[in-house]
Amino acid sequence: xxxxxxxxxxxxxxxxxxxxxxxxxxxxxxxxxxxxxxxxxxxxxxxxxxxxxxxxxxxxxxxxxxxxxxxxxxxxxxxxxxxxxxxxxxxxxxxxxxxxxxxxxxxxxxxxxxxxxxxxxxxxxxxxxxxxxxxxxxxxxxxxxxxxxxxxxxxxxxxxxxxxxxxxxxxxxxxxxxxxxxxxxxxxxxxxxxxxxxxxxxxxxxxxxxxxxxxxxxxxxxxxxxxxxxxxxxxxxxxxxxxxxxxxxxxxxxxxxxxxxxxxxxxxxxxxxxxxxxxxxxxxxxxxxxxx
Amino acid sequence: xxxxxxxxxxxxxxxxxxxxxxxxxxxxxxxxxxxxxxxxxxxxxxxxxxxxxxxxxxxxxxxxxxxxxxxxxxxxxxxxxxxxxxxxxxxxxxxxxxxxxxxxxxxxxxxxxxxxxxxxxxxxxxxxxxxxxxxxxxxxxxxxxxxxxxxxxxxxxxxxxxxxxxxxxxxxxxxxxxxxxxxxxxxxxxxxxxxxxxxxxxxxxxxxxxxxxxxxxxxxxxxxxxxxxxxxxxxxxxxxxxxxxxxxxxxxxxxxxxxxxxxxxxxxxxxxxxxxxxxxxxxxxxxxxxxxxxxxxxxxxxxxxxxx
Numbered sequence: 001x002x003x004x005x006x007x008x009x010x011x012x013x014x015x016x017x018x019x020x021x022x023x024x025x026x027x028x029x030x031x032x033x034x035x036x037x038x039x040x041x042x043x044x045x046x047x048x049x050x051x052x053x054x055x056x057x058x059x060x061x062x063x064x065x066x067x068x069x070x071x072x073x074x075x076x077x078x079x080x081x082x083x084x085x086x087x088x089x090x091x092x093x094x095x096x097x098x099x100x101x102x103x104x105x106x107x108x109x110x111x112x113x114x115x116x117x118x119x120x121x122x123x124x125x126x127x128x129x130x131x132x133x134x135x136x137x138x139x140x141x142x143x144x145x146x147x148x149x150x151x152x153x154x155x156x157x158x159x160x161x162x163x164x165x166x167x168x169x170x171x172x173x174x175x176x177x178x179x180x181x182x183x184x185x186x187x188x189x190x191x192x193x194x195x196x197x198x199x200x201x202x203x204x205x206x207x208x209x210x211x212x213x214x215x216x217x218x219x220x221x222x223x224x225x226x227x228x229x230x231x232x233x234x235x236x237x238x239x240x241x242x243x244x245x246x247x248x249x250x251x252x253x254x255x256x257x258x259x260x261x262x263x264x265x266x267x268x269x270x271x272x273x274x275x276x277x278x279x280x281x282x283x284x285x286x287x288x289x290x291x292x
Numbered sequence: 293x294x295x296x297x298x299x300x301x302x303x304x305x306x307x308x309x310x311x312x313x314x315x316x317x318x319x320x321x322x323x324x325x326x327x328x329x330x331x332x333x334x335x336x337x338x339x340x341x342x343x344x345x346x347x348x349x350x351x352x353x354x355x356x357x358x359x360x361x362x363x364x365x366x367x368x369x370x371x372x373x374x375x376x377x378x379x380x381x382x383x384x385x386x387x388x389x390x391x392x393x394x395x396x397x398x399x400x401x402x403x404x405x406x407x408x409x410x411x412x413x414x415x416x417x418x419x420x421x422x423x424x425x426x427x428x429x430x431x432x433x434x435x436x437x438x439x440x441x442x443x444x445x446x447x448x449x450x451x452x453x454x455x456x457x458x459x460x461x462x463x464x465x466x467x468x469x470x471x472x473x474x475x476x477x478x479x480x481x482x483x484x485x486x487x488x489x490x491x492x493x494x495x496x497x498x499x500x501x502x503x504x505x506x507x508x509x510x511x512x513x514x515x516x517x518x519x520x521x522x523x524x525x526x527x528x529x530x531x532x533x534x535x536x537x538x539x540x541x542x543x544x545x546x547x548x549x550x551x552x553x554x555x556x557x558x559x560x561x562x563x564x565x566x567x568x569x570x571x572x573x574x575x576x577x578x579x580x581x582x583x584x585x586x587x588x589x590x591x592x593x594x595x596x597x598x599x600x
Contacts, residue, residue, distance in 0.1 A: 037399065037400070085576055085580060088580055089579065089580045089583070090580065090581060090582075090583055091583035091584075093583070095336075095340055095341070095342060096536075096579050096583050098342070098399065099342060099532070099536060099575065099579055100575075100576050100579045100580060102344075102529065102532075102575065103533075103571075103572045103573070103574075103575030103576035103579060104572065104576060105572070106529060106568050106571050106572035106575065107568065107569055107571075107572025107573055107575075107576060108572070109568050109572070110566065110567070110568030110569030110570075110571075110572060111569060113568065114566075114569070221525065222407070225400065225403060225404065225407065228400050229400075229404070232397070232400070263411070263415065265407070265411055266408055266411055266412075269404040269405075269407050269408045269411075270404075270408070272400065272401065272404045273401060273404050273405070273408075276389070276390055276393070276397050276400075276401045277389045277390070280390075280393050280397060
């Protein structure tokens with residue numbers, strides 16, 4: 001039955017979309033604090049997934065610990081990237097800062113390859129691996145975990161940004177860093193915290209998608225770019241945009257994989273190009289274009 | 293200009309001293325990289341934007357001219373010309389739309405182009421030969437003389453590179469150079485002076501893509517074999533690293549970067565394994581501590597010497 005297969009592709013697409021949304025949000029958080037595009041965002045994901053792999057498989061620890069380790073370690077890498085590299089740059093030109101993150105991404109890729117090797121790794125499933133059957137539909141519980149935890153993370157972050165002092169400080173810096181500094185907000189700390197948060201989001205995405213997608217040291221670039229495509233599609237730097245763009249892109253990819261499987265990867269890149277050419281501010285974004 | 297002539301004479305005399313074909317091969321590659329970094333450095337240095345898609349343009353030059361030769365039975369020169377025109381048109385089209393956006397969308401757009409081209413090269417196996425590559429590309433020939441060995445290709449590649457180096461140096465000395473410098477110093481001020489900012493950026497981008505495609509074609513007809521591996525995003529990262537390490541915005545910086553980084557993989561044996569760690573580290577350190585590139589060290593020293 002075609003509808004059944006289609007529904008599987010849609011579900012897989014939605015869970016991929018959840019991961020793209022997390023990555024897109026990671027891009028957005030860093031962008032709002034600093035104005036730069038962080039190329040290492042995809043590598044945070046791989047680091048998270050592989051740390052979880054070591055904790056689970058090599059050391060035989062329980063899943064919740066792997067979860068925590070993945071999020072914390074990727075968050076630490078994000079923090080170090082900002083503290084050790086970006087904050088020390090002699091020139092604060094955006095272009096150079098962006099390229100420092102490109103350097104960091106290549107560097108991290110090399111380190112990941114040294115530690116975990118070139119072979120793709122896949123995480124053991126979260127909880128019970130058996131499919132849940134609803135009448136004729138069979139649902140892989142992994143997908144439910146991914147979508148559920150992503151939505152939970154978005155809700156928690158929404159409350160964090162809206163109601164806590166730190167969340168408000170981060171938003172204030174996003175609006176105007178100078179004014180925020182004048183109000184006594186420690187801007188360097190907010191920037192560092194944004195990188196740590198972006199890292200945590202990457203790590204979370206990694207540990208979520210790890211049981212479904214085999215990841216290798218090179219996966220970061222591709223997933224990162226897809227997350228970026230999702231961010232651009234939804235509206236770069238916007239919270240709701242990240243969520244919308246992520247799920248939309250995931251769905252498009254899911255449907256695309258159903259129709260033309262071997263060129264699935266081209267869909268995300270094609271969408272990215274089209275959005276940049278036709279509607280660069282994204283679906284939810286305001287006017288980003290500089291008119292001449 | 294005097295520096296240029298000294299440099300050109302050195303380059304042209306070098307094969308008389310070096311007879312080992314392996315070294316000539318490395319130096320020919322330095323020439324190929326220089327050609328790409330030359331255009332890219334003008335774009336990065338003056339337009340203040342970065343492209344991570346030059347691997348795609350390089351691929352379009354290489355595969356474009358090879359495939360046109362195979363399927364349209366064009367001779368290598370004509371096939372190269374057509375490939376160059378097509379690549380330039382695509383770059384112009386991309387640049388025309390994306391360079392008017394604020395922010396660093398171009399980096400991602402060009403990265404996406406590179407990945408798309410790479411996927412197509414791998415997946416369209418019947419046409420491109422897929423991962424196993426495309427063998428048997430003919431060499432460039434003039435009447436009965438063919439550029440088949442390392443020495444003749446060295447001269448062909450460096451001849452082209454020196455020609456464009458000369459052109460860029462001349463261009464930067466004149467009105468275009470002044471306007472580009474104004475653009476670099478302040479985009480808003482340049483615009484207020486009536487300098488067509490976006491047109492310059494698009495032109496610089498197209499020019500750099502054109503040179504990358506030209507280098508690709510020279511590469512394909514020199515090695516007579518190409519495979520997708522040479523055109524992945526790592527290539528794009530590599531050439532941008534060369535430009536930034538050498539110093540963007542100065543043609544000499546571009547060459548310095550190419551001369552410095554091209555032979556490294558050959559010199560360092562362990563390099564294959566630690567290539568990523570090394571490139572990432574060098575890129576980060578140079579950008580953090582010498583944001584103007586290695587060429588700025590020399591300029592500073594010259595200035596100090598002149599002052600004392």
